[in-house]
Amino acid sequence: MPESSYIPWIIKYRPKSLSDYINQEEAKTILLNWLKAWDKGSPAKKAVLLYGPPGVGKTSLVEAISKEMNCEVIETNASDFRRREDIEKRIKPAATKMSLSGKKRLILIDEVDGLSGTADKGGIETMLELTSITKHPIIMTANNPFHPDLKPLRDASLLIELKKLNQRDVVKLLKGICEKEKIFCEDEALKIIHTKNEGDLRASINDLQNLGLSFGKVTASLVNELIYYRDREVNPFDTLRNIFTSKYAWQSKLAVSHSQVDIDTLIEWLSENIPVQLTEPEDMYLAFQALSRADIYRGRMKRTQNYDLLSYISEMVGPAISLSRKKTKFKWIKYEFPKKIRMMSETKKARESLNKAAAKIAKVTHCSRETVKSEYIPMLRALYKVNKTLATQIMEGLKLEEDEIKVIVGKSKESTENTEPSSTGPMKAEESLRKFETSTKKMGTRARKKRSL
Template identity: 75%
Template sequence: MEAKSYTPWIIKYRPKKISDYIDQDEAKTILLTWIKSWERGTPTKKSALMYGPPGVGKTSLVEAIAGEFGYEIVETNASDFRRKDDIERRIKPAATKTTLSGKRRIILIDEVDGLSGTADKGGIESLFELVSITRHPIIMTANNPFHPDLRILRDVSVMIELKKMHQRDVVKVLKGICENEKVLCEDEALKIIHSKNEGDLRSSINDLQSIAESFGRVTVDLANQLVYYRDREINPFDTLRTIFTSKYSWQSKQAISHSQVDPDTLIEWLSENIPLQLSEPEDVYLAFQALSRADIYKGMMKKTQNYDFLAYVIDMIGPGISLSRKKTKFKWIKYEYPKRIKLMGETKKARELLNSASQKIAKKMHCSSSTAKSEFIPALRAMYRTNKSEAEKIMRSLMLEDNEIKIILGSSTGEKESSGEAMDPKQQKESQKGSEEVQRKRKTSKK
């Protein structure tokens, strides 16, 4: 073997152009189409969000495309610039200004799933605003892009998934490196390295270099002795697929323990996708029966604060679902994001405004927020339909802001007014009753 090089092989053999990049054909096509839309000046979305397991080549693909199209890369890690002030000071100038040479640039932001909407003081919102004003392509990467906090970034980005690499492709890359480095390697040893790294090319190359530079060869015995299985997080799609295909209890439990989503969220994913994956009615019945039992145990755990029940929850959503597939033949399907979680994310702002209004009403009326929400707000809505000016006066006296008033009144009021629909006598009677109730409570409060 030639003299040892201390350059990391993961850097030395990083693809310089797209043709050097192996596998991920679908991701390459989507990203190339998007970059070409920037070249024409007509991008449908100004940012792309690339996601997939660690080590599949998200950053390498961006660098290969940048090299081929002549883009300069401004690379940052979201974990280093977590706050709004950091992003506006460091990233915003690069995204909104051109270079002195006129060279085009790509803004690459790694690990955006490391940001927290609550702890990082506006970091996600600042990135969202940055996307709307950028003059250059913004590419973000994430291992898990499905956290609720990242919804606003998903909505404005082209979503590009990179999957785990196939064994043949990883072995091909590792074998090419061995040939270039003039290192004797056994094909079975390379397969072991791939298997223990679960498709993570970066870790596979690092392990290959470690063995080759230490022993001058890569054999089956050395790979078995020196390469260890790594604990990895599994995205929700792979978690579901593992649960539905597991033949043994330990397989589905292991998938849950390594999943990127918690058991509560996983229940929502399973509820949405059981009817898609299981086609036989008996299998669907058994799966939902296991899921309902998991929900019961979850409720008992929260009510009693006895977290021993968590083991039963995992048994139901893991082995319980896996063993319910008795007649259905497994087929590859596209799993759907839970509609309930999506809806909760979309209505979060409205719920926050409604809670804010309820708290203001409760303070003025000397009642609980739940009472304000269940009694006073419906009465205000009813009053607005019969006596708009009086209802507005009351809401202003409660110190409610315009956006809170809009949430209280809802969209149905505006729709009925614009369409000119009249309320039937029963509705008018209910509205009048609600109006009288609000006025009575107001008088009581003043006394």
């Protein structure tokens, strides 16, 4: 067998220019215009976030454009460089220094959705800083860019979507490969390969190569016998569309089980978009009834730790909502990102500051953080409105940081900065703190007696 046979066809037939790159005309135009804007100076957004389902050709598009524009590509994978120090050591020098060859440079960062805001220390923050100081275009790729942790990167980047490839374009490309490799193929077999891979071109080419090299032909009977449907995760937008368009229970169950988002997040997505998709009042009522039951089961599952209830939740958010569409005609609409998730992401820093403040107060008052949040922090907030000086003395005595005080008193950064700091000194602060401890202990004793009664 010739040596070229061992070359993976996804490498051998990778597009060498934009003319070889099939479909995605809108995405190509937007990306080209953005890169040309760099020739006139830095554009408004110095980074692009290229997103779409697996195997649609995100990396191949960047490589094809770089060859077209004679650019040097510096390619990295975000999954390999997760921490702040890794990014500053490997990616930052390439983005901030000029090329020795004098060529234009492109920074390609694959799979940024592999970064996690909690597990990867400072990775997203450093990537965000990089997009503001870079001297070269940065192109990031992601399968699912809508994770809450990635919101800062989405806001700082130009989002370009690569849509799932249609059957006609995939079959045409696969047929062209078979002709070049001198392998007999049936059109029906190529259509089945596309269907089983759900438009994933990379997986389709891999399946074609496996069959072609093994049997010397690609027929419908071989494909049906040897190629299996691929289990893949589906983004929340397609998940919702699949749920709302399902005619059978098994279809909507499949949509729920293959979703990229967990069941809690899916409930938020459905709550936000049911009124948008189901416009008939009766359909909307039935869908929200199913969703409310799912929420009841979810609460019961968390309280009792009985995870057998998860199957009932899946039934409610899948088949029950799908079958609630009786009168509404399906329309292709743009689904909205859940406001609650967006708000939670935006208020994350404030919630962290509140938790830190609650932990400090709990240590002094010898009670739980939940009790501090429900009883003591509201008391401090009310006291601040009546007597700012005393409230400030108490909070200083508790060793609360500036951001923690701002969260407790509910003031914005600007208004807090305009408030004169307490000039009472440490002695007054300690005296106020002792009074606070005494009063809170009395309050806690009264509350415990009341609960015992």
